[in-house]
Amino acid sequence: MHDSTTHDRRTHPQRWTRRRGLLDRPRRCGALAAALAGLALLTTAVGPAQAAPTATGGPVVCEEDTPIAHRQVYADVRVPAGGWCTIEKAGIHGDLLVDPGAGVYVARSSVLGDVLGAGGVDLESSTVAGDVWLDGWREVATRPALFAAGRATVRGDVRGRGVLWFRDVHVEGAVNVTAPHRQYATRRGSLITDSRIDGWVNLPVLGATVVHVARSDLRSGLTFSGYGNGTVCGTTVADDLVLRTTGAHIRVGAAPRMSNNRCEVGPAAQAVTVGGDLLVRFAGDLVAISQVHVLGDLRCDAPVRLGIVQVDGVRTGTCAEASP
Structure with a gap:
């Protein structure tokens, strides 16, 4: 039996496509072009599309009874002294300013500017596009400058004076934070665990903290x-890895498992690898190094307690005397 549809496809493709409406496409495109031209004239008459607003005017004040959630804020956000602020699922298109004695909890949010904290900042599953500055030089014993972060990203640097609690944090810049005196710190001191930091890490300590x-x-x-x-x-x-200390006990590699240092049990879990040189200065016998692989040199200008240390380069100073 003859199939007229098949015959038309094979012998008269133009007729078949006309039936399908495809040959009307140029005419339809012409109509569409005319419609777009009219829309362009309308857009020109109304004016260009407005860009997303940027941070302008004074800061938005965030307190316990005025949390910021599920919205975009095109301004700086300030937490006043002694206050508490919660920011959840929000975008801050400016800086986040935390006054002395204040605290802020930021969850699943982004700060497109800097974070300037003289109080406490708790960052969870969030991103800071700028820098984090801890202003702990004005000590407030009730709530010191603290930057706690978990599953978070800082695209700039972390600097200043205060206490750090990092867990699964990626800092794309450097970390240069001075730990305060013990009476202003917490019992746990500063703690960096399971984190990646791309820039140099400098951790000066002023007093008997950890x-x-x-x-x-x-x-x-x-x-x-x-x-x-x-x-x-x-x-x-x-x-x-540079150790400059005049009155501190520092362990690199093998260390006793304590609740505040998060060191795992076992030599393999505690092992430290240094890609450059390991330098010890002004330490006396306060520094203990074991389960460490140094790809560069080991340089010591004071007695050091050495355990199992592999050095691919050379040992100099007092560390040369302790060569195996």
Whole structure:
């Protein structure tokens, strides 16, 4: 039996496509072009489309009874002294300013400017596009300058004076934060765990407080200095590791498991790799190094307690005397 439809497709493709309406396309496109031209004239008459507003005017004040949630704020946000602010699922198109003694909780949100904190900042599952500045030079014993972050990203630097609590944090810039005196810090001190920091990490300590770095990936170098105690365990330092201390006990690599240092149990879990040199200065016998692989040199100008240390470069100073 003859199939007229098949026959038309094979012998008269133009007729078949005309039936399908495809040959009307140029005429329809002409109508569409005319409609677009009319729309363009209308747009020209109305004026150009408005861009998204930027941060202008005075800051928006956020307090406990005026939280910011599920919206965009095109201004700076300020948390007044002694106040508390909650920011959830929001975008701050400006800076976040936290006055002394104030606190802010930021969850699943973004800050497109900087964070300037003289109080407490708790950042969870959020992003800061600028820098974080901790203004802990004006001590407030009831609530010191604190930057706590979990599953968060800071695209700039973290600088100033205060306490750090990092858990699964990516800092694309540098970290240069001075830990305050113990009476203004918390019992746990500063703690960096399971984090990646692309820039240099400098952690000076003013008083008898503690600083711990555990299970982290430091893509540049690390400097410990000052009077506080500290540990570095289960961590990779891509560049140099510098220990400058005049009155602190610092353990690199093998360290006792304590609730505040987050070091895992076992030599493999505590091992530290240093991609550059490991330098120890002004330490006396207050520094203990074990379960450490140094790809560069090991340089010590004071006695150091050495355990199992692999050095691919050379040992100099007092560390040369302790060569295996």
